Amino acid sequence: MSKKLLLKNAHIEGIRYFETYRKHGGYEAAEKALKMTTDAVLEEVKTSGLRGRGGAGFPTGMKWSFLAKPEGVPRHLVVNADESEPGTFKDRYLMEFLPHLLIEGMLISSFVLGSNVSYIYIRGEYSWIPDILEEAIEEAKAAGFLGKNILGTGFDCEIYVQRGAGAYICGEETALLESLEGKRGNPRLKPPFPAIKGLWERPTVVNNVETIAAVVPIIDITGAEYAKIGVGRSTGTKLISACGNINKPGVYEIDMTITVEEFIYSDEYCGGIPHGKKLKACIPGGSSVPIVPANLLLKTINGEPRYMNYESLADGGFATGTMMGSGGFIVLDEDQCVVNHTMTLARFYNHESCGQCTPCREGTGWMYKILKKIEKGEGKMADIDLLWDIQRKIEGNTICPLGDAAAWPVAAAIRHFRDEFEWHVNNPELSQTQNYGLANY
Numbered sequence: 001m002s003k004k005l006l007l008k009n010a011h012i013e014g015i016r017y018f019e020t021y022r023k024h025g026g027y028e029a030a031e032k033a034l035k036m037t038t039d040a041v042l043e044e045v046k047t048s049g050l051r052g053r054g055g056a057g058f059p060t061g062m063k064w065s066f067l068a069k070p071e072g073v074p075r076h077l078v079v080n081a082d083e084s085e086p087g088t089f090k091d092r093y094l095m096e097f098l099p100h101l102l103i104e105g106m107l108i109s110s111f112v113l114g115s116n117v118s119y120i121y122i123r124g125e126y127s128w129i130p131d132i133l134e135e136a137i138e139e140a141k142a143a144g145f146l147g148k149n150i151l152g153t154g155f156d157c158e159i160y161v162q163r164g165a166g167a168y169i170c171g172e173e174t175a176l177l178e179s180l181e182g183k184r185g186n187p188r189l190k191p192p193f194p195a196i197k198g199l200w201e202r203p204t205v206v207n208n209v210e211t212i213a214a215v216v217p218i219i220d221i222t223g224a225e226y227a228k229i230g231v232g233r234s235t236g237t238k239l240i241s242a243c244g245n246i247n248k249p250g251v252y253e254i255d256m257t258i259t260v261e262e263f264i265y266s267d268e269y270c271g272g273i274p275h276g277k278k279l280k281a282c283i284p285g286g287s288s289v290p291i292v293p294a295n296l297l298l299k300t301i302n303g304e305p306r307y308m309n310y311e312s313l314a315d316g317g318f319a320t321g322t323m324m325g326s327g328g329f330i331v332l333d334e335d336q337c338v339v340n341h342t343m344t345l346a347r348f349y350n351h352e353s354c355g356q357c358t359p360c361r362e363g364t365g366w367m368y369k370i371l372k373k374i375e376k377g378e379g380k381m382a383d384i385d386l387l388w389d390i391q392r393k394i395e396g397n398t399i400c401p402l403g404d405a406a407a408w409p410v411a412a413a414i415r416h417f418r419d420e421f422e423w424h425v426n427n428p429e430l431s432q433t434q435n436y437g438l439a440n441y
């Protein structure tokens, strides 16, 4: 059974409220951290090996140590709660059921970073959650854990919640900062990274909700103990939101030592595939990461079991591997059609492209149109190669990773499931009424 750090108290009735959270050890990590020096807390986070849980897996302690500290310029912590990646809903769970875990994590992180004004930027569609967060902020303030001179340390911290307006691109950190400044959410060129020039050109750390929540158990049990959980550079626990063709969709906390097979089939997690159907493929890290067919998902290219961690999921590189990403685990059974699935994602990326870069603005539209044509049985074999060519021209040629996110699912689908694309081309009439999965398994 995986160790629980973030969700260990999630089942307790009323844990959303300060009194209950506090009764179960809440804000003890903050009390401990605020008695330490900021360097010592930073060292704990570095020692823990915590990596950013939003998708990129960048070492958190290293990011914090990159924060510029020019004299007299305010610094900010911004929590990225714009969780819009299809298949990803773990931050929603954390904010809805454990808002104080996030607030406590923000207090500790703001203390280390020297942020007196910190923000939570939350996706507009999570319309009911800002109220929960704002109530938690008010409760924390009333108890002296936010506001002026927190716990008599002289450290001041305010937290504000800002709602997005429903654009996926605002989950990209620089687009988020633009939006937070009240502008259209167009990504900025990096470098400079936000750590140098972020919100209102001030040094800013942007971290995912889960990353900041994880700071609480790190301080609680120490960075060294946190680093003992998991394996290699995949330390600590990770939240996975599991969905698709599984018996038990939901949010699970895993310790990154379990195999993909165990995660899908064990009753502790996904509980297997409904009606005893066969596993076809899986997208383990949110819709942007490459789809992996069952044979490569359960084993690596070396024949080793594939584990639910950063390194093992990426084993073999993009040709055979994928990414841990944001932990949005989407399972496809044998009845699903990869062409149809890829088309749905292409429509999403086309709709969400900000339009700033030509390869993404034009290319995502072309990919969607060609995929739609193939899916409807109106495509030619040359369209498959054209699709391949377009995704190659998008990847790496845009300001932000939305272009890559749109290209990778198409590339991986063609690489691993070319037969399904060819089936649609060769069976135009059947394609109108059937999908590849239902017709061929």
Ligand code: NAI
Pocket (backbone or CB within 6 Å): 052, 054, 055, 056, 057, 058, 063, 066, 084, 085, 171, 173, 193, 194, 195, 206, 285, 286, 287, 288, 289, 323, 324, 325, 326, 401
């Ligand atoms: P990134 O790798 O460019 O940066 C990660 C973080 O580290 C950022 O906060 C960045 O500012 C910081 N950073 C990197 N190098 C730095 C430096 N030299 N100095 C200071 N700070 C530095 O990735 P980004 O753009 O934040 O995220 C995109 C990644 O997330 C892609 O690899 C994508 O595949 C992955 N991803 C995201 C998902 C999502 O929807 N959240 C899902 C799946 C994957």
